[in-house]
Amino acid sequence: MSDESLLSRRNALKCMAYGGAGTLFALSGGVLAPIDLAMAAADSKGAAKLGRPLFVQISDTHIGFNKEANPDVNGTLTQTIDIVNGMADQPALIIHTGDITHLSKPAEFDTAQQLFTRLRTTEMHTVPGEHDTSDATVTEYFNRFGKPSGNKGYYSFDHAGVHFIGLINVLQFKPGGLGTLGADQLAWVAADLKGRSSSTPIVVFAHMPLWTIYEPWGWGTGDADQLLTQLRRFGSVTVLNGHIHQIVQKVEGNMTFHTARSTSYPQPAAGVGSGPGPLKVPSDQLAAMLGITSVSVVKHPSALALNDTALA
Amino acid sequence: MILKRTRLLLTAFGMVLWGVEVGIPSVAESADATNVVVKDFKFMPTPLTVKAGSTVTWTNKDDDVHTVVSDTGAFKSGAMDTNDSYSFKFDKPGTYHFTCSLHPRMVGTIVVQ
Numbered sequence: 001m002s003d004e005s006l007l008s009r010r011n012a013l014k015c016m017a018y019g020g021a022g023t024l025f026a027l028s029g030g031v032l033a034p035i036d037l038a039m040a041a042a043d044s045k046g047a048a049k050l051g052r053p054l055f056v057q058i059s060d061t062h063i064g065f066n067k068e069a070n071p072d073v074n075g076t077l078t079q080t081i082d083i084v085n086g087m088a089d090q091p092a093l094i095i096h097t098g099d100i101t102h103l104s105k106p107a108e109f110d111t112a113q114q115l116f117t118r119l120r121t122t123e124m125h126t127v128p129g130e131h132d133t134s135d136a137t138v139t140e141y142f143n144r145f146g147k148p149s150g151n152k153g154y155y156s157f158d159h160a161g162v163h164f165i166g167l168i169n170v171l172q173f174k175p176g177g178l179g180t181l182g183a184d185q186l187a188w189v190a191a192d193l194k195g196r197s198s199s200t201p202i203v204v205f206a207h208m209p210l211w212t213i214y215e216p217w218g219w220g221t222g223d224a225d226q227l228l229t230q231l232r233r234f235g236s237v238t239v240l241n242g243h244i245h246q247i248v249q250k251v252e253g254n255m256t257f258h259t260a261r262s263t264s265y266p267q268p269a270a271g272v273g274s275g276p277g278p279l280k281v282p283s284d285q286l287a288a289m290l291g292i293t294s295v296s297v298v299k300h301p302s303a304l305a306l307n308d309t310a311l312a
Numbered sequence: 313m314i315l316k317r318t319r320l321l322l323t324a325f326g327m328v329l330w331g332v333e334v335g336i337p338s339v340a341e342s343a344d345a346t347n348v349v350v351k352d353f354k355f356m357p358t359p360l361t362v363k364a365g366s367t368v369t370w371t372n373k374d375d376d377v378h379t380v381v382s383d384t385g386a387f388k389s390g391a392m393d394t395n396d397s398y399s400f401k402f403d404k405p406g407t408y409h410f411t412c413s414l415h416p417r418m419v420g421t422i423v424v425q
Contacts, residue, residue, distance in 0.1 A: 067375050067394065068375075069375070102377060102393075103377060103390075103391040104391055130413065131377065131391070131414065134377065134379055134391035134414060135391065136389070136390045173411075173413065173416035177415065216417065217415075218416060218417060274352040274353050275352065275353030275374075277353070277374060277376035278375050278376060
């Protein structure tokens with residue numbers, strides 16, 4: 001590595017250390033109200049209204065990726081962890097929405113798990129991305145993270161009155177490329193929701209978007225409608241995904257859909273270029289395109305607030 | 313025979329042989345081609361026709377990771393990073409469809425005669 005590239009990498013890491021600016025989305029009665037994060041920080045009373053962070057979503061860490069779009073994914077994940085550890089109120093949980101690794105290699109999972117131990121918040125829930133299940137035997141992810149789901153990949157849990165549902169949509173693909181939940185998983189969701197009060201806030205998380213963002217690149221889940229139909233009766237539903245390495249969101253009734261930034265590398269906007277590969281940007285622009293989403297309880301138990309933070 | 317003698321001569325030059333053969337493939341070589349390049353989220357060429365007993369090699373020339381997975385489960389690569397290759401020997405004649413499990417719109421076909 002030349003002195004010049006060392007210098008620019010050091011500058012990029014220094015810029016990331018400032019953390020900071022992003023857009024904050026307060027969710028109230030299913031309506032997202034964007035608030036500039038810098039403004040929220042300046043107005044401490046306004047920021048306090050956002051409530052305690054319930055959890056932080058980390059996505060698409062792609063440990064093992066080493067191409068030009070980000071030669072130091074361990075470094076940017078470390079920066080991400082520093083931002084989370086620096087939050088005044090520590091989140092109760094971390095949710096990782098998949099693509100922990102790039103190639104499903106044991107060494108990549110080991111490195112990721114080693115880095116995650118630096119988080120002050122120790123409770124982490126995961127779902128796999130297709131990059132985590134690309135080993136020929138599809139065992140590496142489940143050997144490490146399969147326990148909560150009995151190696152099925154889908155499971156639910158409750159925290160602070162919120163019902164969380166983790167789903168897997170990367171094992172079978174519809175012809176044409178969309179992800180699939182499958183009949184077994186959909187039946188399990190129906191049983192899981194049965195008898196649950198409609199006033200329970202629901203958070204659903206899966207790797208691939210549970211709404212069709214761009215079908216030609218497989219940015220969606222073919223049978224997601226059968227899931228969403230089951231969720232319509234609930235007063236507050238937050239659907240969190242990763243996979244596309246950029247923020248895209250929509251609100252439909254009481255459902256808020258949101259995809260998180262990656263901590264590793266950006267991807268092009270839908271349909272730009274030959275495919276959804278790593279997007280190369282100048283190194284001083286990279287940190288602004290990486291980040292996390294934090295979710296707070298605003299008016300417990302009826303509303304959650306989503307807050308995106310870039311690394312710079 | 314002339315072709316054979318040329319090849320033997322060029323073998324002595326190592327890399328020169330490689331350059332010449334890649335640059336100007338002979339008719340015999342293109343008929344025996346068993347390589348699939350994975351680039352720009354496409355398998356090329358497809359369909360690829362080979363003789364029974366041929367070994368087909370897929371090489372990833374994209375910055376992104378790809379896989380090669382047979383629709384029938386006959387063969388399956390692990391994740392292939394940039395410049396990684398995967399090979400499979402086709403013993404039985406037939407038509408074999410495959411996809412990239414990471415980008416399932418990427419599809420290809422091997423026809424074994």
